[in-house]
Amino acid sequence: MRKSLIGFGVAGLAAVALLAGCGSGDDMAGVQHSSTAASPSAKGQQDGHNEQDVKFAQDMIGHHQQALDMAAMVPSKSTNPKVTDLGKRIAAAQDPEIKKMNEWLTKWGAAPASTSMPGMDHGSGHGSMPGMMTAGEMAKLNGATGAEFDRMWLDLMIKHHQGAVEMAKTEQEKGSSADAKKLAQDIIAAQQAEITEMQTLLK
Structure with missing residues (x-):
């Protein structure tokens, strides 16, 4: 009878150890899950933006800055007077769009x-952003006046x-941020209208 009780006690201790081991494994799994949820790769998705949104903001700030330099x-x-007003x-x-981005x-x-x-320093000509002026173009523009300048x-x-x-348009196709895509749409609408206005002024 004593041997049976001893055997039962040993078996009980083994079962407790086994349960403790399982609990430890679950805890570790929980830690791993928590770590994964907080990983940097998931952060962008949680914030609602992706790499394209970041690139759009970084590049468009430089692009806008050159437009401000030209307007100045x-x-x-x-x-x-119409060119002055447009500038x-x-x-x-x-x-304000630069500040927002x-x-x-x-x-x-x-x-x-x-x-x-590259491509942001007044348009060095080495960047990949479309429409940027080269340093030579900016210098030539700065040297003109009157109707030639216009x-x-x-x-x-x-x-x-x-x-x-x-x-x-690239941002609208590949971006994730609702705010950035909305700004992209605003830029398309406003600048296409200004393109039409400038083409009319050239005529």
Whole structure:
């Protein structure tokens, strides 16, 4: 009888150990699951953005900045009130958009746009962004005045706007952030309308 009780006790201890082992395994699985849920790769999906959204914001900030640089030339060089008015409207629209995209990059924990990146330093010609002016084009534009400046500025700004529209369409196709895709749609609508306006002014 004593042997039976001893055997029962040993079996009971083994069962407790087995249950404890299973509990430990479940706990570890829970830790692993929690770690996976908090992984950086999942963070972007939780925030509702992807790599395309980050690229769109970084690139469009540089693109907009060059448009602001071009618009800043207009008051002292243009002789056409309609061109002067358009330059003011472009600056008024794009400066707030730059601020908005910088806020997104901060919220997303992404690197800020850098004006030293190829294709962003007044259009070095080495970047991949469509519509950016080269340094030579910017220098030539800066050296023009009057009607010559107006024609050159309109030609270059049309090209610049067309590049922005292309970038915005890519964002709509591949982006994930609802806010970024909404801005892309706004850019397409506004800049296509300005392209039509500039083409009319050239005529």
